[in-house]
Amino acid sequence: MRQRSRLLDLPGTERRTANPNSLTGRVERALGWPGVGVVGFIGAGTVFAVLGVLAWWTHLPWVFPSLAPTVVLMFETPLRPQASPRNAVIGHLVGIAVGYGLLAAFGLTTAGPITQVGVTIPRIIAAALAVATTTLLLNSMAVPHPPASSSTLVVSLGLLHRPPQLAVMIAAVLIATGMCWLGNTLSGVAAPTWSPHPPPATEDPGRHEPEPHAQ
Numbered sequence: 387m388r389q390r391s392r393l394l395d396l397p398g399t400e401r402r403t404a405n406p407n408s409l410t411g412r413v414e415r416a417l418g419w420p421g422v423g424v425v426g427f428i429g430a431g432t433v434f435a436v437l438g439v440l441a442w443w444t445h446l447p448w449v450f451p452s453l454a455p456t457v458v459l460m461f462e463t464p465l466r467p468q469a470s471p472r473n474a475v476i477g478h479l480v481g482i483a484v485g486y487g488l489l490a491a492f493g494l495t496t497a498g499p500i501t502q503v504g505v506t507i508p509r510i511i512a513a514a515l516a517v518a519t520t521t522l523l524l525n526s527m528a529v530p531h532p533p534a535s536s537s538t539l540v541v542s543l544g545l546l547h548r549p550p551q552l553a554v555m556i557a558a559v560l561i562a563t564g565m566c567w568l569g570n571t572l573s574g575v576a577a578p579t580w581s582p583h584p585p586p587a588t589e590d591p592g593r594h595e596p597e598p599h600a601q
Contacts, residue, residue: 391563407558409574411574425461425462430454432569433566437558446551448561451536452536453533453559460474460593464566468531472581475559476529478531478556480536480538481520481537482552484538485520485538486547489512491512492508494508496514497544498536499546499547513543515542515543517538517539517542520534520538521535538573540555
């Protein structure tokens, strides 16, 4: 009972669904937080099964670490602005571009991944600047998406850094984002199509209700 009450007491922007009569809403009302886990299990498992088959079939990196937190975020709390398709797509695009730009700036585009060539000072600086710059840009653009910092790290460490690999990363982000939106929508979640939903109107903190007269 405690888990169920904790789930229902969350504000609308934190809940997975705003419609308690939807399929996922019924599961989550019945099971509480484990219900959110069930929905995430099905959704994330489906997305990565599809991308995994693509990776197996094409021998290209359709699955990479920074995609996992994006998928989980979009299934667990799709009403959060950080989980909107806009933030996810722009976030990863910026992260990938920044990571590759810093590889080029430090002459590392032809170097092997850090797991093969080891840690060097230019690599450390490139990776640190990549994460810091991605964070700065996304927040300055008002499109924060924390998993994008992992994408920029994947690129700046040379784990995936060749242009064909970067193109596959972008395509994987688009496919995963689309599948998450479709899964949420089909299960009755009012997830945003692109930009986050506007925040609910709140009462002006400067306004105060008149105090009742003492009897």
